[in-house]
Amino acid sequence: MKNNLTKQKVVDAASSLFFQKGFHGTSVRDIADKATVNVSLISYYFNGKQGLLEYAVTAYYEAYLQSVEATLEEVAPLSPKDQLHQLIFTIIHYKQSYHQLTCFIQRELSLDSVFVREMAVTYLAKENYYIQKTFYDTLSNKVQSDEKTYLLMQLKGMLITPYILHSEWKDQIIGEYSHQQFIKKYVRTIQKWLDFVLVNKNEKDFIHSGNKPS
Numbered sequence: 001m002k003n004n005l006t007k008q009k010v011v012d013a014a015s016s017l018f019f020q021k022g023f024h025g026t027s028v029r030d031i032a033d034k035a036t037v038n039v040s041l042i043s044y045y046f047n048g049k050q051g052l053l054e055y056a057v058t059a060y061y062e063a064y065l066q067s068v069e070a071t072l073e074e075v076a077p078l079s080p081k082d083q084l085h086q087l088i089f090t091i092i093h094y095k096q097s098y099h100q101l102t103c104f105i106q107r108e109l110s111l112d113s114v115f116v117r118e119m120a121v122t123y124l125a126k127e128n129y130y131i132q133k134t135f136y137d138t139l140s141n142k143v144q145s146d147e148k149t150y151l152l153m154q155l156k157g158m159l160i161t162p163y164i165l166h167s168e169w170k171d172q173i174i175g176e177y178s179h180q181q182f183i184k185k186y187v188r189t190i191q192k193w194l195d196f197v198l199v200n201k202n203e204k205d206f207i208h209s210g211n212k213p214s
Contacts, residue, residue, distance in 0.1 A: 007045050010035045011056045019100035061123035064094050068130050080137040087134050089187045091159055096183050106163045158190050
């Protein structure tokens with residue numbers, strides 16, 4: 001138990017420093033000082049800074065995908081739109097709960113590296129599958145394939161925008177209450193966009209099929 005707490009303390013310290021200074025701008029000594037642990041512990045637990053990065057990102061994505069899968073299982077009896085609403089909340093809630101690590105990971109994903117390609121093959125592919133399937137289930141079969149792709153691109157963009165452009169809003173979020181308010185308001189904004197898209201696309205295709213909405 002104590003070992004797990006110490007490892008988490010190191011991960012939290014590294015997440016904060018990677019967010020503020022970047023991976024290459026952060027030293028093992030910086031992490032050890034912030035976590036108030038001996039430098040040798042980082043080598044012992046993680047085999048150095050690169051191992052610590054891989055551990056932190058892997059733990060982040062595994063817990064994230066478990067959260068997504070649990071949500072989809074729980075909301076399976078609901079309508080496709082309600083399933084997507086709940087999925088959006090789960091995604092933003094998780095990303096915001098670990099916003100510093102989320103922001104750092106998003107920065108890293110903009111780079112072409114072996115690490116990024118490994119993430120894409122494993123975790124990002126699974127994340128994309130869940131989002132795409134849940135979103136496409138809400139759309140009429142008559143919506144054209146390219147339109148579906150563009151709409152999905154917009155949705156995925158909204159899910160990551162706060163963590164790419166975090167400098168534009170970070171000063172407005174101070175303390176746990178502010179984080180919770182941000183989650184609530186931002187999720188509502190995405191859901192309003194989604195409702196607008198579904199009404200316009202699905203109703204439009206309904207009319208074009210020779211029917212009229214009731």
